[in-house]
Amino acid sequence: MKKWAVLVIMVIFLWVFTLPAYAQDHSLSISVSQDACLLGEEITVEVIGSDLDDIAGADIGLSYDHTKLELLDKAIQVNGSNIIDIQLYNENIDRLQDQNGIGRIIFGLRKNAVLMNELQKTLAVFTFKAIDIGQAEIGLISGSQLIQETNNQGVIDYSFSNPQLPLENLSVQIVKKAGVFGAISSSDGYTTAGTEVKLSKDGMEPITAAVDADGNYEFSNMEDGTYTLTVTLPGYETSTQEITVTEGQDEQRNVTLQRIIKDADRNGIVELEDLVFVASRFGLGEGELGWNSDADINQDGVIDMLDILFISRELE
């Protein structure tokens, strides 16, 4: 065989075998802001192109599990630039969701746009919200056929019949952590607003929550484990109990604080000042000017010697 014939055959081989490589286009990639997140958190997905010449005219698609991810925002980074043009194929994202829980966002680069050979460029950014726990798949796909531009405005004629080539598939683990919450009330109906509720665990710095005006408290994003819940309000017995959190399940604990009756001035301890508190209201009956039910230790409607005795006994 002649040398030129060998050369021609080699050129044909090279041409045939580099064509699919061009169409398959491995110069696209995606990056996900986090591979694990909490339910309700946002996840940012970037579509990154390197050597943009190679992807001119190809369709670029993002597939995602729309049962676990809700699309909040989409931004084409290079739109409007005189260097490169990208268009969203379809503004109506809902139309691109199929029966199997896969959402698709399709866009493309104008084939005839002047392209820039950048090492790496973010082409588009998508923001999702995690709406269900589990493994959420996010995939980058590209058509094996080039998109045909139908007019010189760069409108892309894209057809779903084009075979889709998965380029990259990432997954995000969506987890839920438990909330520990409840209501704090007092045995005498006194307000519990401002009560300190504390959760502690071995090896963990205790965390506190304040009780609101309605008596409610809440801790969120708790790791699994066994905690001690401590509720403290001056003038009441401190309440402690164990709470075990498993598999991110929320736990509700309502607590009724028991009044330390002899702590007349509600400062948390029974001491001489409580005697003074009672003595200063000595002789008053219920409803009289200056009456304070906290000084009526035995709750018989009159502040007298018996109330003084109740506190004295405690102090002996």
Ligand SMILES: [Ca+2]
């Ligand atoms: Ca006291």
Ligand SMILES: [Ca+2]
């Ligand atoms: Ca009394």
